[in-house]
Amino acid sequence: MASDYKFQGWLGLDKDSVKGNMKWQSYEPKSFEETDVDIKITHCGVCASDLHTLRSGWGPTDYPVCVGHEIVGQAVRVGKDVPTGIKVGDRVGVGAQSGACHNQNGDCESCADGMEHTCKYSTDTYNSKWPDGSKSYGGYADYWRGKYSFVVKIPDEIPSDQAAPMLCGGITAFHPLVQHNAGPDTRVGIVGLGGLGHFGLLGAVKALKCKKVVVISRTATKKADAMKMGATDFIATDEDEDWAQKHASTLDVIVSTVSSHKMPLEGYLNLLARKGTYVHVGAPEDRIPPFSMFSLIPKRASIQGSMTGAPRDIRSMLDLFAKTGVRTWNNNVPMKDANQAIVDQEAGKARYRYVLCHEDHIKEVKYN
Known part of the structure; x- marks a missing residue:
């Protein structure tokens, strides 16, 4: 089944993109496999990692790049081989990592120990490669596509704008x-x-x-x-x-x-x-x-x-945060203003997380 939607997002084309020069463009996601999930993005947190990557601060970035790895939205396509109970219409999210070998290579102690987030064959949510060689693209976009492995359901008690930054x-x-x-x-x-x-x-x-x-x-x-x-x-x-x-x-x-x-x-x-x-x-x-x-x-x-956590760690944290009332202090920003958001993030203005929201989902409120 082919999708009837296009993948478009804010792309960093060079190091100057961190200065608020990302361009809204179309891009080609990985080919859909029956273990994949497509997410229609409603919210994406702005992380410092996004800035490091846009300016090639941690090493050369594979431009063009679409950053954003605190993604929440609605599952709109779910492969028939996805075993985790995710179905079309579910509110789901994905964090900084989107894939791991899960010991399929036979020599990955991390996946064998349930620590997939330290897998040496991992795929990051952006600026990385899938096993088929295609690029991974992040959440400053309309849609996201990737393996089910790191896609988690969002507890009903946590609003999407507050849940997004929790994922990284x-x-x-x-x-x-x-x-x-x-x-x-x-x-x-x-x-x-x-x-x-x-x-x-x-x-x-x-x-x-x-x-x-x-x-x-x-x-x-x-x-x-x-x-x-x-x-x-x-x-x-x-x-x-x-x-x-x-x-x-x-x-x-x-x-x-x-x-x-x-x-x-x-x-x-x-x-x-x-x-x-x-x-x-x-x-x-x-x-x-x-x-x-x-x-x-x-x-x-x-x-x-330390870095991030395995999918089970993320699910456990979300459940605990839902029960104990932990909520993000965030400022919601329209997705169209992503360039301004990264400039303000670089200037240290966030109190304490910027969240990019597609216009139908933005709330003009600071949660504290």
Whole structure:
């Protein structure tokens, strides 16, 4: 069955596209297979990854590229071999990853362990390749096509505009807390109160009921918002004198969401308690600062990296967020204004996530 709709979206044609120069054009998606799902997009979150990719910040981008990997919409075509119960008309979403080998190559430990998001044969939602060699295209568009594997149903309790950013930003910041068993006895630090950080804060406070949740930022500009979200304390590293010493050894888990390489990393590590863990989820384009190993050795502390989550992790998070009332603080923007949205994102104006909405679905409201 051929589709009667065209695939059109905002395409970045070169590095200057990040300056608000994306072009609305048609493109050819992958050939439809019976394990695929087509989504008519209603909402797509704007992620910092989109900007890194548009400007080739993490390496050369395969232009033209359609970014956007926080996609929510309606399933309009479902292959007959899709086994997950998704049917035409369902409200579904897809995040930063769209495909994995699921151990079909026989040597992928990640898929064998249920950690498909770390599969070495993975297909990213955009700027990547499907197994047949065709390009993957993202959600700044009318439609999305891809494998069923990473398509998830959206709980009825969560509006689409709030659900979209959870599919990358939400799982990226929340998954490390789950991995480290954060709960009522855990003292958590969140570095950076942005699109990622606000999910870490809300998840730690509302979903996991953590004992202590401290936001760490350069200045106190966002302190009022942090406290409104439920933070128990706030550290402004550029303004609070001797902050690393005053708060030394007070946190069990730190999730760092910042993408700047100009970070006081050794100071962050000083905040870790015995056996504490620093987890970095932000992805700077340059190398991070050096630090002394004595920030870790005497306390048996550790540094880890983390990215997104497997489909089962995303489903579990959405269910928990639905039950505990975690909601995105977002500003909705018409899809036609995507170029302005990425310029404003780059300028740090988001409070705390921009969501592109097709005009029939936009609500002029900020959720907080």
